[in-house]
Amino acid sequence: MMKKKWGIAVVVGAMASQLVGAAAMAKPDQDHSGAAAKSETAVEAKADSTVKENNGKAHENGQGQSVTEDTYGSKGGQGYKGLLNAIENVQDKPAGAVIAELLLSRYDHVLTAEQKAALEAIVEKDEALTATAELLEEQGEVEAAAEVQHEAVKADVTNLESYKKLGKLLNKLGKTGVKLYVNGDVPAFEVAPFIRDGSTLVPFRAISEALKADVVWNEDERSVTVTRDGITVKLFVDSTKAFVNGNEVTLEVPAAIVDGSTVVPARFISEALKATVEWDQDTQSVVIFEK
Structure with missing residues (x-):
């Protein structure tokens, strides 16, 4: 079974079809079934293109017929054999995830448990979600x-690409x-x-709360203090002076303060709270995450 984090990642073709279909429903003038079919066709076309490419390479190398259009397109349930051959050459590329998802969705009933496990590993490794996004963009x-x-x-959340x-x-x-992400999410903030x-300035409270830290504002000092996992950070508005665990x-x-919200340098507050910032x-x- 796929890991839980991929629960949101249904089969590439199915996900693309559903999302495109939903978009089509929002546009009354379009053919709903046509939009969904377009997505599935794109997945098949990408896989078929890979099949043809590998078939050509096989002939060039004198290896005979490795994968053919007939194997994939016109032999019904036997099409999975051609795709299994093709994936041997593309499993470390994004196309591998597309073919793997196609196999798992169409030929689940003829695949062995070992083959399914191997295909699911390829799907995760090759970032099936990104492959789906690319198809939708196309x-x-x-x-x-x-x-x-x-x-x-x-x-x-650590994948910068x-x-x-x-x-x-x-x-x-x-x-x-400027876009801001904390552990993959976009925190709610009143000031962008x-x-x-x-230096990139970010809303202090939004960052702190996204990192599950406690925030206290002192009106008399015009200071803000954040505490998290034994770390205390204190800053003063309109001052370059700050303290981390008492060290200046x-x-x-x-x-x-901008429109009522305190903003601070993103790198300083993130690293002070032991988070990574990119x-x-x-x-x-601005990408902030905890390893």
């Missing part, structure tokens, strides 16, 4: 692709500006993150 369903890619981010792909999809949807003097440190950019310049994404 079909013009960018919003659905972004939703699926966000699930890929949450499936592995997943965040980059999500950021590009969001930019394509017109959702530009922004860049000042080369200097911030590159002072904490500030920055992707291309998509303007």
